[in-house]
Amino acid sequence: MNKKIIDCPRCLGKGHVNKQDIKILRREYFWIEGPHCAYCDGNKQVNFDFANKVNADEWFLTSDVDQQEIQRFLNGDQEIINSVRQHEDYINYLANYLMENYVSRGVNKDTIIERLCVELQSTKSEIKPIVNGLIEQIKINLLDSHK
Amino acid sequence: MIKKIKENFKIWRKLKDIKNRKEHVWTTLKKYHKESGNNYGTYEKEKYIEICFSLDNNNKVVKKYIHHIDEQNDSLKSIVYISEGFDSDKAKDILILASHFNSLMNKGHVIVNTDKETICMEYRIPLLIPYLYELEIHNQCHDHYNHSRDIVWAFNRLLIFDEDPIFIMVDLMKKIKERVK
Numbered sequence: 001m002n003k004k005i006i007d008c009p010r011c012l013g014k015g016h017v018n019k020q021d022i023k024i025l026r027r028e029y030f031w032i033e034g035p036h037c038a039y040c041d042g043n044k045q046v047n048f049d050f051a052n053k054v055n056a057d058e059w060f061l062t063s064d065v066d067q068q069e070i071q072r073f074l075n076g077d078q079e080i081i082n083s084v085r086q087h088e089d090y091i092n093y094l095a096n097y098l099m100e101n102y103v104s105r106g107v108n109k110d111t112i113i114e115r116l117c118v119e120l121q122s123t124k125s126e127i128k129p130i131v132n133g134l135i136e137q138i139k140i141n142l143l144d145s146h147k
Numbered sequence: 148m149i150k151k152i153k154e155n156f157k158i159w160r161k162l163k164d165i166k167n168r169k170e171h172v173w174t175t176l177k178k179y180h181k182e183s184g185n186n187y188g189t190y191e192k193e194k195y196i197e198i199c200f201s202l203d204n205n206n207k208v209v210k211k212y213i214h215h216i217d218e219q220n221d222s223l224k225s226i227v228y229i230s231e232g233f234d235s236d237k238a239k240d241i242l243i244l245a246s247h248f249n250s251l252m253n254k255g256h257v258i259v260n261t262d263k264e265t266i267c268m269e270y271r272i273p274l275l276i277p278y279l280y281e282l283e284i285h286n287q288c289h290d291h292y293n294h295s296r297d298i299v300w301a302f303n304r305l306l307i308f309d310e311d312p313i314f315i316m317v318d319l320m321k322k323i324k325e326r327v328k
């Protein structure tokens with residue numbers, strides 16, 4: 001086992017993740033900047049073995065996820081890994097849909113939610129909070145220069 | 148001197164064949180876009196070219212541009228779609244912002260359709276101008292794109308960031324002043 005310690009590849013040794021880190025790791029649809037890096041637990045450094053095993057851009061590894069679930073994920077629990085990958089695809093699909101329709105075509109939010117409900121055969125109450133959250137993230141991470 | 152005479156002779160010859168201006172401008176417009184190397188779609192029957200451009204540094208805000216030979220109005224139109232379905236609750240602010248632009252712009256105008264809930268910005272020149280002076284096609288496409296950047300920026304602040312039209316205009320003026328410096 002390699003005991004080598006390296007600078008955190010996610011926050012690059014700062015102990016917190018900023019917008020630039022999010023941009024580099026292309027996680028604009030998943031994270032917002034915060035005071036604590038979940039990858040190194042704010043320690044600025046990580047074990048080389050850990051960095052080798054878990055990708056720095058692993059979106060699921062964040063401060064607001066339950067520690068038990070993270071542990072299951074790190075232990076290779078297939079059920080949770082599948083669910084994380086599915087959720088990742090789902091968020092990417094929704095975010096790209098919003099970028100195309102809400103940002104580029106200027107279609108209003110309610111129309112987009114209605115269309116998504118039909119397309120994904122889902123309910124308004126299910127889609128609305130996700131869309132609202134994603135729009136906020138897009139505004140913070142991608143459109144700040146447009147402000 | 149000889150060059151000037153040649154140019155005038157060319158214009159005079161074109162004026163003799165003025166009936167073909169639509170076809171001529173349409174062919175020149177297609178040639179211009181082909182030479183530009185951008186990806187675009189051509190609609191032969193309707194005589195328009197559709198092209199998408201990014202308007203921000205992240206290449207995330209992409210808008211659809213149309214360059215159209217309007218046979219009915221005998222003009223060359225350049226249109227950018229700013230919104231293809233805005234929130235009707237924002238109609239008042241959208242109209243205020245559009246009227247600010249329309250009173251300040253010396254070229255083109257912002258068109259708000261409250262029934263279809265669309266916003267677009269249009270440049271229009273009589274077909275005779277690009278027919279006689281082909282460079283005007285480039286000028287129109289280029290100016291329209293550059294102008295649209297500010298207008299899309301302003302409307303995005305209203306549509307996405309819910310800001311007040313007055314503050315948007317003040318910030319836009321500041322932005323333009325800094326750019327001119």
